[in-house]
Amino acid sequence: MIWRAGVIALLAASAGIMAAPAELQSQPAAAAQKSREIYQSVYNGWKWWHVYCFRCHGTNAVGTTLAPDLTDPNGKLPLKEFLRIVQNGSDDGTMQSWAKLLDEKQITQLYTYVRARADKVLPPGRPDEVGPNGGPWIPPKGWPRQP
Numbered sequence: 137m138i139w140r141a142g143v144i145a146l147l148a149a150s151a152g153i154m155a156a157p158a159e160l161q162s163q164p165a166a167a168a169q170k171s172r173e174i175y176q177s178v179y180n181g182w183k184w185w186h187v188y189c190f191r192c193h194g195t196n197a198v199g200t201t202l203a204p205d206l207t208d209p210n211g212k213l214p215l216k217e218f219l220r221i222v223q224n225g226s227d228d229g230t231m232q233s234w235a236k237l238l239d240e241k242q243i244t245q246l247y248t249y250v251r252a253r254a255d256k257v258l259p260p261g262r263p264d265e266v267g268p269n270g271g272p273w274i275p276p277k278g279w280p281r282q283p
Contacts, residue, residue, distance in 0.1 A: 167277075174248070174275040179263045181249025184242050188234060196260040197253045203231065207253045218247045251280060 185197065192203035199205030213221070222243045225233040234243070252258035257276050259266045267273040 171275050174280070175263065175272060177245050177248040178252050178258060178273070178275070179249075180242070181245035181247065182263050184238065184246050185249055188237065189246065192231070197250050198260075206250045207256075209254060209256075212251070212254050215244065215247050218250075219243055222246065248280070255279065 185193075186195075189197075192200060193206055194200045194203075197206040199208075204211065219240065221231065222238065223233060223235040223240075225231050238246070249258070249263075252275075253260075257279050258273055263273045265271070
């Protein structure tokens with residue numbers, strides 16, 4: 137009877153040991169999934185940028201004579217303000233409303249792209265070509281920082 141209790145305890149301990157690696161393995165998998173989601177958001181934002189925004193704000197969000205440089209760290213807007221301006225247009229009327237063409241998800245993707253450029257974590261160019269060996273960009277660990 138005592139040996140049965142010992143075997144049961146040993147099996148329970150073994151099960152705990154076996155479960156731990158799976159839990160630890162899921163952490164890197166979750167981080168990789170988050171990285172893919174961030175990359176996809178930046179890439180989609182880059183695509184929307186080149187459909188709607190680059191004519192005024194420049195190819196890499198660095199501004200033109202028509203519109204400001206959105207990579208300037210001093211001019212970073214919070215997402216809420218960015219959404220308001222893109223959806224409604226600028227208060228001074230220099231930028232039109234994009235609400236009929238872009239939904240909130242698309243504008244948030246634009247914001248993620250612009251934020252990556254402003255935070256200097258995304259170099260100029262296509263996100264699918266500016267990473268290691270000319271491949272996809274890899275978001276740095278811990279980016280974007282959550283307030």
